Amino acid sequence: MQVPIRYALLGPVEAGKSTLFHALGGGGAVRKTQALEYDAQGCIDTPGEFFSHPRLFHALINSTAECELLIYVHPANDLECRLPPGLLDVHGHQRVAVVISKTDLPDARPDAVEAMLRERGFGGDILRVCGLRPDSVAELKARLGLNSESAASSRQTA
Numbered sequence: 001m002q003v004p005i006r007y008a009l010l011g012p013v014e015a016g017k018s019t020l021f022h023a024l025g026g027g028g029a030v031r032k033t034q035a036l037e038y039d040a041q042g043c044i045d046t047p048g049e050f051f052s053h054p055r056l057f058h059a060l061i062n063s064t065a066e067c068e069l070l071i072y073v074h075p076a077n078d079l080e081c082r083l084p085p086g087l088l089d090v091h092g093h094q095r096v097a098v099v100i101s102k103t104d105l106p107d108a109r110p111d112a113v114e115a116m117l118r119e120r121g122f123g124g125d126i127l128r129v130c131g132l133r134p135d136s137v138a139e140l141k142a143r144l145g146l147n148s149e150s151a152a153s154s155r156q157t158a
């Protein structure tokens, strides 16, 4: 039997996490996220505040421990990264993906943001998305390996 990959969305306030969560199939209304929100598969949307307050890091780390994939979402018009170094590396088994969001904004500077994130030590693929465009979200979903039809996107059980 195949079970969908469980992922968690993390990133600053207003990065577009809930918009993505909804578009990726997590359901629920997109409104200010007040607490951890789970979909039926156990995927998690987190409030940006969890990510900004060091006192809440342990909650973030513990509650996302069961996820195979952490998706760090960073807006294309924000040249500052407040991600504490190493926060996403606590659980060695997790894949970490970086997504630059809101690429449609007039002040979006995805190349500069990507360079800044690389300087902060993010290796691997840095993907881009406009969470308001279904085609862009579909492409992101495929690149993250989250398409449920694809065998590679699922973890095998039994």
Ligand SMILES: Nc1nc2c(ncn2[C@@H]2O[C@H](COP(=O)(O)OP(=O)(O)OP(=O)(O)O)[C@@H](O)[C@H]2O)c(=O)[nH]1
Pocket (backbone or CB within 6 Å): 011, 012, 013, 014, 015, 016, 017, 018, 019, 020, 030, 031, 032, 033, 034, 046, 047, 048, 049, 101, 102, 103, 104, 105, 129, 130, 131, 132, 133
């Ligand atoms: N232009 C544009 N606006 C977006 C995009 N994604 C989200 N937004 C808007 O940005 C605002 C914040 O989006 P959310 O998805 O709620 O952001 P969030 O990261 O979940 O925010 P918190 O829950 O507060 O941490 C909303 O008004 C969205 O409609 C995008 O790709 N482009």
Ligand SMILES: [Mg+2]
Pocket (backbone or CB within 6 Å): 017, 018, 019, 031, 032, 033, 045, 046, 047, 048
């Ligand atoms: Mg939210």
